[in-house]
Amino acid sequence: MTCLDLRSCRLSPVLLLALFAVTIVAPLSRTYAAATQTPPVPTNVENAVVKVFSTLRYPDPFKPWTKQAPSEVTASGVVIEGKRILTNAHVVLYSSQVQIQANQAGDKISATVVGVAPGIDLAVLKLDDESFFKTHAPINRAAALPDIKDPVLAYGFPTGGNALSITKGIISRIEFVPYNFPVSGLRIQIDAAINPGNSGGPAIAGDKMIGLAFSHLDQAQNIGYIIPNEEIDLFLEDIADGHYDGKPAMLDELQTLENPALRAFLKVDKSVEGIVVHRPDLTNSSSPLKEWDVITRIAGTPIDDQGMIKLGADKRVNFQYLIQKVAKNNKVGLTIVRANKAMDVELQVANDRHTLMSDLRGQYPSYFVYGPMVFSRATMQFLGFMRNNPGIMSSLGYIGSPLITRLGDTPSAEREELVVISSPFFPHKLASGYSNQSAGVIYSVNGIQVHSLKHLVAVLRDLQDEFVVFEFDHRDGESLVFPRKEMVGATEEILTDNGVRAQGSADMMEVWQTKVAAASR
Helix, strand or coil: CEECCHHHHCCCCCCCHHHCCCCCCCCCCCCHHHHHCCCCCCCCHHHHEEEEEEEECCECCCCCCCECCCEEEEEEEEEECCCEEEECHHHHCCEEEEEEEECCCCCCEEEEEEEEECCCCEEEEEECCHHHHHCCCCCCECCCCCCCCCEEEEEECCCCCCCCEEEEEEEEEEEEEECCCCCEEEEEEECCCCCCCCCCCEEEECCEEEEEEEEECCCCCCCEEEEEHHHHHHHHHHHHHCCCCCCCECCCEEEECCCHHHHHHHCCCCCCCCEEEEECCCCCCCCCCCCCCEEEEECCEECCCCCEEECCCCCEEEHHHHHHHHCECCEEEEEEEECCEEEEEEEECECCCCCCCECCCCCCCCEEEECCEEEEECEHHHHHHHCCCHHHHHHHHHCCCHHHHCCCCCCCCCCCCCEEECCCCCCCHHHCCCCCCCCCEEEEECCEECCCHHHHHHHHHHCCCCEEEEEECCCCCCCEEEEHHHHHHHHHHHHHHCCCCCCECHHHHHHHCHHHHHHHC
């Protein structure tokens, strides 16, 4: 699956879809009447669809002190209630400038991103000149999901022309699937042609908007995806306080109850249907779920042996879809069968899944320069860039790099995050004789295990030893030994020679300068 504006998708992390128990609903065959019927065209849609122009400055994971060169993208958006423009997150993430242009208009209006959710790929814009909305009313949005085989129109400004494009098709599938890790949500599949530039454009069924175009399937004909209104409403409710918290989700690992031997092993009869807990997210005694529990109901709704629930007369979706609807104070009621006894439990759900390698989510990476070395956090974007080089990935796997072996692991007190040398050494005699350690994960400094990037900076700040010794967390590596005073003394010269304006990002410099500030008082 590919988001529609390819240039603005380069930093999307490589998703681990195996972490999700997803079952695809088979598409219903379309009838001739459904395939040929043209839905009515609401009169205000063309006036509500806008073209979005974004200038994007992506971070450079290998040179975290700078940004990539500007890139220009165009996409689509739609006027919604509250004098706002709705579009996709990937259209405006890392934008330095955003403008919109109405259909059949000659002028552009500057816009500001006021809400963004990279996980579910939604964003809201405010216009500098709100008089625009006097002549461009918000689009009417449907309150309920459409039905399979409903006719649909997709509006937007795809590549290949400048005028508004309208394509026709039907609703093919409705599923609950992964979006951008770790977020899942409802997704509507349509066969109306959507292409790069359609991102953020509305999909219309009957006389109302049913969702927002955001991606299409590579190497397939006319398989496009839209984000339904239900997901849009959850996003808009979340950002109403000016902050996006995220969607509640269940982080426990599950497996289906389809295999007869598994059913016999658990000693459950045919009357018991549900999904099996493979590994609880919480392993301590406070966890309401245990290994081999069978979850049979969520908020009273039955779950089948594939982990699916019925949604209306013609839809089945993953049971975790209900979490976003029934969660109260981030808790969900479940019915489970444990040792042939049914019981009700209350499960704590989370808005995020923290891992050793985080996602930047629209932020620029933190970094710190020490002598000829540049340190940063390992992120999904950093790893994603290297995935384009099979040779590098093979080498990382061979040496047992945590970038490969610990992908998806959760943080602990000993290891809050992975700290890497993000760039090749800056040219300097201090690095003479050492091999390139770019992408090396730091294990310790002078025997002190490194917990995080901030911890590394604090350790370097407080060192009094004659030498500083870096150990790496992989096989077949070398230890790096430097004279400490020379490393500190050479840093400013190295920064100047290589055009680096700051030794570190603001958060890292705050740590580095703490001792200096204290000493000056």
